[in-house]
Amino acid sequence: MNITPKITPIYQTSVFKFDDLDAVQQYFDEPGSRYLYSRNGNPNSDELAEAVNRWEGGAGAVATGSGMAAIFAALLTYCQAGDHVLCAADIYGGSAALLNGELARLGIGASYVPFEELYALGPYVRPTTKLLLCETMSNPLLRVVDLRRAAAACRQHGLKLVVDNTFSTPVLTKPLAHGADLALHSVTKYLAGHSDVTAGAVVARTPDDADRLRQIGTVFGLTLSPMESWLSVRGLKTLRLRVAAHCDNALAVAEFLAGHPAVQAVYYPGLPAHPQHALAAAQGQGLFGGMLSFRLPDDAAAVNRFMRRSARFPFAPSLAGVDSSCSHPLHTSHRALTDAQRAELGITVGLVRLSVGIEPVAELLADLAQALG
Numbered sequence: 001m002n003i004t005p006k007i008t009p010i011y012q013t014s015v016f017k018f019d020d021l022d023a024v025q026q027y028f029d030e031p032g033s034r035y036l037y038s039r040n041g042n043p044n045s046d047e048l049a050e051a052v053n054r055w056e057g058g059a060g061a062v063a064t065g066s067g068m069a070a071i072f073a074a075l076l077t078y079c080q081a082g083d084h085v086l087c088a089a090d091i092y093g094g095s096a097a098l099l100n101g102e103l104a105r106l107g108i109g110a111s112y113v114p115f116e117e118l119y120a121l122g123p124y125v126r127p128t129t130k131l132l133l134c135e136t137m138s139n140p141l142l143r144v145v146d147l148r149r150a151a152a153a154c155r156q157h158g159l160k161l162v163v164d165n166t167f168s169t170p171v172l173t174k175p176l177a178h179g180a181d182l183a184l185h186s187v188t189k190y191l192a193g194h195s196d197v198t199a200g201a202v203v204a205r206t207p208d209d210a211d212r213l214r215q216i217g218t219v220f221g222l223t224l225s226p227m228e229s230w231l232s233v234r235g236l237k238t239l240r241l242r243v244a245a246h247c248d249n250a251l252a253v254a255e256f257l258a259g260h261p262a263v264q265a266v267y268y269p270g271l272p273a274h275p276q277h278a279l280a281a282a283q284g285q286g287l288f289g290g291m292l293s294f295r296l297p298d299d300a301a302a303v304n305r306f307m308r309r310s311a312r313f314p315f316a317p318s319l320a321g322v323d324s325s326c327s328h329p330l331h332t333s334h335r336a337l338t339d340a341q342r343a344e345l346g347i348t349v350g351l352v353r354l355s356v357g358i359e360p361v362a363e364l365l366a367d368l369a370q371a372l373g
């Protein structure tokens, strides 16, 4: 019998068998020739890493157990105790929690760089500074970083540029092509795309960094399981189509909200009034992503009314699934920021974030109209 599956089966095994000592020697002598133990490598996690690597145009990648594990692996690629990192002030709350609460404890310090100063890092750089961490499109205010300028600023000071590309996806922007050293993802979001898996990935521009990443993934135990890898690979096959639909719908929702009297402001790079609209268009192939935020009055009752009335945007503090959802940065993703950080970013009780799905857009607009009415 010749079984030749079209799709990679799920290798739901923690370990692989060897006939004898020669076979195990082959594993060590010829890297990539066989598998040993799934934490070190598994056909499913390798398939995911290679798929994300291809999308991002890298020299190698590692699939991780979450987006947080991806950020941790990326930082450890370049940092050790005594080092210092720069981080864009507009950053995912979990990244801030990792830097403020945990890496500080391990002797890796962090300073936050305001958005406007990301291209002139001089005042923030110390002799121990190793890298800048930023997001292509920030969460939750959708500010767009000019990656070429950020990479140039990093090069000037001998820093590595690490880009969290979760919100943009490589359909819009490939950070490595703009000069980044590492691009990372919460695969949980658009890459997997169906809100049914927690996963991450980091892609390196150079083979040496890719080797370091794989070593860190294996030894710190950050690598991804076969089943989650398989689900992510399946999701990734429709990435281009899904992202195009997310972008079309988000633009229509942003335009609708911008014209609604109950809405005080809309943050979406696809609106001509967005401060980085031209940059977003150029850096994102004319696409602006599926995420947006908007401002209701700073009154929890108004936010609660919207959340209870909306049927198509359930309050579910994640994003990027094919089904729409809404979230509340102050109460969820950005809880870990300091009061000063939140105040500076304008993350107040009235700020609501939407993850616009791929449903028929007329249904989404009708739902928003009645929820805000």
Ligand SMILES: *Cc1c(COP(=O)(O)O)cnc(C)c1O
Binding pocket: 066, 067, 068, 069, 092, 094, 135, 139, 164, 166, 167, 185, 186, 187, 188, 189, 198, 199, 200
């Ligand atoms: C969700 C998210 C993360 C963390 O990813 P997990 O898969 O939840 O660990 C990191 N960065 C961004 C921008 C995110 O949205």
